Amino acid sequence: MTGTQGDLVQSWLNRISGLNQWRQSGQRAPNKPLLLLYALGRLHNYGNSRVVFESDEIYLKKMLEDFGPPRPHGHSPEYAFSRMNRDRIWRIDTPDGIPPVVDSRRALVEADAVGRLPDEDEELLVARPELFSQTVQKLLRGNWPDSMHSEICERVGLELESILAGDAGEAGMAADTAATGRQAEQKRDPDFRPQVLRAYEYQCAMCGWDARLSDSSVALEAAHIQWKAYQGPDDTRNGLCLCVLHHRLFDRGVLGISPDLRVVVSQDFNGRGMSAQLVIELANQQITPPQAPDQRPDEQYIVWHQEQVFKSPARVPH
Template sequence: MDWLERSARLRQWSRGGTRAPHKPLLFLYALGRFQEDADGELRYSAVEEELARLLAEYGPPHRTTPAYPFHHLVSDGVWEVRSERGPGSPGSGVRDLRESGAAGRLAPDLRAALRREPALLGRIARILLDLHFPPSLHGDLCEAVGLEPEPVGGGRPSDVRRQRSRRMRELVLTAYEYRCAFCGYDGRIGAVPVGLEAAHVRWWAFDGPDTVDNGLCLCSLHHKLFDKGVLGIGDGHRILVSQRFIGHSSAAHDHVTALAGRPLLGPQPGIRPVAAAHRAWHTGQVFHGTPRPAPACDGSATGGRVRGPSVPGQWSE
């Protein structure tokens, strides 16, 4: 059985680019727990709260329950559920899973395959990360579930990934004149930019094209906050800041909350700005909650710029 192919083709509800990472998140969590205890089971009532936190942080903006993937992942052949009523899931409802003492774990054949070939676990994890989350979140997500995925190049099915454009980073950074579109940060060491990244607005994992009108030049901090749904792009290409973001320090104010309502910096004249369809996808599928109102003083007198973070640069989506 080809576990890589099966992992790449989890059945998920999908319509018009809607994110539904519930099964991949449970699968990643189960792989992490398998590393800790290959024979252990995950009792739903014991892991429900932790799974709910994962869904809240890495799932879509609308609220959901971990009962959904706990029940439905069984149909993909990688997961099994047992309860006091016997083999099989007792239902998809929270009450069904709690009251029946339901517990799940990786399917027997998959557990056997992982014991025979330990490197398979990392390759499965890499596929799940690549297909459902942007690279800027991979490290945090692996840490959250206790995983260390296989390095890039570790045995993916040949048709799992589209070919990325090698020029995307150069084109996007040039379009935005090598400065963060949110804060204006433009740090360099000599001629080499540091802490600047090319971000996909509509994630590459969800058919976001490698085009300038789907890209933003962002500093490392704002890239991470953009992919976490703290920041977004609204009408008139103005910055959205989620009301769910809480930060009381002056740094949190200057680097995040004060951005609400400011116009993006760039792109330079003659280059298409972020397309409305990509902005709408990000707002609907990534941005969390309701946008904060723009502050009375939005920093327009200084071009809407604040000092950006000085952190190492890299290319990711």
């Protein structure tokens, strides 16, 4: 890697870390990372990262609804669209060359605004697939739990499997460490899963799933209540033992728990037959608590999940 290219890589990784590090007291702010993932998907599939505000707005809103925090009054993709320009992540082009003066939706529409990564960054990411993969992984891990990565990738036109396979080579990793320090990567505690499963006696706290393949639990997972991407600790009191289905729905905000350990189900969730049986009928049921009182989910994590993940309002049980 030449010195100049090394500088470009470092500059890119610094700007990406800046995006991930934007936090306000644990409040989720996935707008910019999601928009950037969308632009990266376009770069991957079309060879350029152009996002046309007016035509892509509906799609961006839908992604924010699905993968962003609850917003009763709807999401506004225009702010991230404008601010990524100021963060020097991308630039905004208009047909007449005059950038929109305000961040409003109307100004972006009237100006026919198009956002795209700077040429040198596009070229760099195309020339260095391992940097592309590393960028996507940083954005995913910095903002969402693993259970959501494949759906998010699919939505922006990327394949998680090939992203993971294209993991950073040595050069990329070295530049990354130099650029961001080690604090950005959260290490996983290998004891978290076994401790949570044992605490809940190897069954889903919501449905009782306790299946085994030979002598190992299967399709049973340890969920973080407050996401690791948002400093949720690897602590049993921040864990729930859930089957894969209920884990997925818990991370997507379909399901939550209340401080008195009852299941809450979002009014936005619909389904009949098995879907109703496996989800809607859980509303207001007591979860199976962990065996020891000091392993019970801590209220601060439950409140974080309620405010940042759960798609309120909750269904009123029949």
